[in-house]
Amino acid sequence: MTEAGRFRRHGQGDDLSSAQLFRQCGERLTDVALWQSFQERFHWRITTYVIRTLSILRRNPDRDTVCDLVQEVYLRLLQNNGRSMSGFREETDFAVFAFLGRMSMRAVSDHFRSQQAGKRTAEIISIDDARRFEEESKVEDLDISSILSWIDVARLIEADPDRRNATRNVLIFKLHYLEGLTVKEISQYPGFDLTEGAIEVVLKNLRMQLRKKMGRSDQ
Amino acid sequence: MVNRQSDTGNGECLAEDLLSGYLEGKLTPVLKAACEVHLIGCDECRQKLADFMRILQPDISEQEMAAVNAAVVRWEQRDLRAIPSRQVRSWKRVYFALATLAAVLVMGVLVLVGVFSAQDRIQQVLAASPDRPFEAEMANQPYRPLKQTRGPETDREFAAQAKEMSKQATEAYDIGRWRLLGKEYDSAIEQLQVAANDPGVSSEVLNDLGVAYLLRDEPGDPDRAKQQFDLALQRDPKFLPALFNLGLLYDSTNKLEDAGRVWQQYLDLDSESGWAKEVRRNKEDSKK
Numbered sequence: 001m002t003e004a005g006r007f008r009r010h011g012q013g014d015d016l017s018s019a020q021l022f023r024q025c026g027e028r029l030t031d032v033a034l035w036q037s038f039q040e041r042f043h044w045r046i047t048t049y050v051i052r053t054l055s056i057l058r059r060n061p062d063r064d065t066v067c068d069l070v071q072e073v074y075l076r077l078l079q080n081n082g083r084s085m086s087g088f089r090e091e092t093d094f095a096v097f098a099f100l101g102r103m104s105m106r107a108v109s110d111h112f113r114s115q116q117a118g119k120r121t122a123e124i125i126s127i128d129d130a131r132r133f134e135e136e137s138k139v140e141d142l143d144i145s146s147i148l149s150w151i152d153v154a155r156l157i158e159a160d161p162d163r164r165n166a167t168r169n170v171l172i173f174k175l176h177y178l179e180g181l182t183v184k185e186i187s188q189y190p191g192f193d194l195t196e197g198a199i200e201v202v203l204k205n206l207r208m209q210l211r212k213k214m215g216r217s218d219q
Numbered sequence: 220m221v222n223r224q225s226d227t228g229n230g231e232c233l234a235e236d237l238l239s240g241y242l243e244g245k246l247t248p249v250l251k252a253a254c255e256v257h258l259i260g261c262d263e264c265r266q267k268l269a270d271f272m273r274i275l276q277p278d279i280s281e282q283e284m285a286a287v288n289a290a291v292v293r294w295e296q297r298d299l300r301a302i303p304s305r306q307v308r309s310w311k312r313v314y315f316a317l318a319t320l321a322a323v324l325v326m327g328v329l330v331l332v333g334v335f336s337a338q339d340r341i342q343q344v345l346a347a348s349p350d351r352p353f354e355a356e357m358a359n360q361p362y363r364p365l366k367q368t369r370g371p372e373t374d375r376e377f378a379a380q381a382k383e384m385s386k387q388a389t390e391a392y393d394i395g396r397w398r399l400l401g402k403e404y405d406s407a408i409e410q411l412q413v414a415a416n417d418p419g420v421s422s423e424v425l426n427d428l429g430v431a432y433l434l435r436d437e438p439g440d441p442d443r444a445k446q447q448f449d450l451a452l453q454r455d456p457k458f459l460p461a462l463f464n465l466g467l468l469y470d471s472t473n474k475l476e477d478a479g480r481v482w483q484q485y486l487d488l489d490s491e492s493g494w495a496k497e498v499r500r501n502k503e504d505s506k507k
Contacts, residue, residue, distance in 0.1 A: 043291070043294075044287065044291060047287050047290050047291055047294070048279060048283065048287050049274050049275075050290075051283060051286050051287055051290065052273060052274045052276075052283070053270075053274060055283075056270055056273060056274070063289055063290050063293035064293065064297075066286075066290040066293070067290060067293050067294050067297060070290070070294065092243065092245075094239070094242075094243045095239065095243065097275060098236075098239030098242070098243070098271070098275060099239075101239075101271065101274045101275045102235050102239070102271075104274070105270070105271075105274060167252055167255035167256055167259060168251075168255055170255075170259050171255050171258050171259050171265075174258075174259060174265060175265065175268070175269055175272075178262075178265070179265060179266060179268075179269035180269070181269055181272060181273070184278075185272060185273070185276060186272070188272075188276060188277055188278070189242045189243075189244070189272065190242075190243060190244035191241045191242040191243060191244040191246075191251075192244075193244060
């Protein structure tokens with residue numbers, strides 16, 4: 001499922017690319033029509049990023065808090081007379097989305113950090129601790145995780161017959177087994193340049209090599 | 220983002236734009252490989268990359284869709300716009316937050332296009348805000364009531380404006396005043412001390428240096444603040460901001476009799492302004 005059509009494009013910024021709209025909004029902070037377009041194009045996405053960050057932080061706030069955090073993202077975009085927007089140098093949609101994603105992550109993390117600072121007695125759960133807790137709960141992955149903690153990764157890379165992509169393959173392996181990303185999630189990014197099937201093959205090959213190193217035959 | 224291998228450093232963690240560049244597949248082969256080597260070895264960067272990948276996923280689950288839709292509906296119910304004002308609880312607060320934001324932004328634009336001269340920019344910024352940055356009174360500061368409920372967004376806007384303008388200022392006094400407005404007290408004191416070393420130093424400079432000490436409030440600062448206010452009043456016994464601040468200083472150090480005397484002195488010189496009304500209230504409060 002992709003972005004819903006709640007905010008359909010209609011208005012002054014319709015003909016602009018995401019990056020152009022982003023920059024122009026930063027240059028013309030009081031242009032209502034441009035900001036209307038910005039909201040139509042990006043508001044849903046910003047809300048999604050905020051909610052996903054909250055999910056990573058294992059937080060389940062009410063809708064008002066989500067709205068407040070989305071507002072905080074807008075506030076950060078407007079800071080210093082919108083310089084972060086007007087000075088945006090990238091051109092692709094992905095770069096704009098990535099920027100908004102980073103902004104959302106920071107806004108949510110800072111919100112809870114400052115909230116915890118205010119409640120000195122409360123338990124502070126950092127994003128790293130939350131992730132660690134999640135990892136520890138994945139019993140079926142524990143074997144490979146512990147193997148990866150001591151295996152000589154350099155030798156694993158050297159042993160990969162696909163020498164040109166050896167580092168990429170090991171990174172994919174770690175993203176899957178240590179960080180818990182699914183094959184589909186990894187395949188979404190052009191940086192890896194692999195289909196789901198190709199990623200499955202990479203994972204299978206590296207699993208085989210690991211087993212060889214451990215002196216086991218592949219099942 | 221600059222695609223150079225040195226950007227990744229030897230073991231240095233990766234910048235966020237490098238991570239998004241990696242995911243987008245726009246890095247050079249050399250930089251891409253360097254990033255991969257780092258990401259394999261650095262748990263922190265790899266976790267950051269994984270979080271980033273989860274957040275930017277183009278696909279959205281049913282559960283996420285429901286949560287996002289609910290939040291967007293709430294946003295519309297609250298009639299919010301892409302102009303932020305965090306955690307507002309009443310229309311009055313919304314008004315003050317938006318008015319402050321708009322005023323500071325408009326002033327920023329006007330300042331950038333050179334509408335105002337250097338010496339009156341601070342006054343213009345302060346005059347455009349419905350609020351004031353702190354309780355003490357800077358020289359030539361127009362009166363604005365001090366809101367107890369002033370939100371963090373107001374402080375941030377003052378700070379952002381002050382930070383930007385202090386870079387453009389050339390005189391130590393101007394830089395010091397902008398930094399004071401931005402609540403960078405150490406740096407403000409440093410600049411204002413330079414200005415105060417001028418043999419022809421004015422009451423304005425001495426007052427503002429006193430305000431910086433008063434606000435920083437480290438051990439010894441109340442005495443330093445008093446010294447500056449006294450010096451300002453030696454140069455001009457009718458210099459009202461110094462009297463106002465001296466009253467605040469006495470009040471905060473529990474020297475209520477002295478505070479009452481100084482405030483009466485103030486009211487003898489000014490009984491009508493907003494500052495005077497605040498002095499009168501403070502004087503009444505200190506009697507309770």
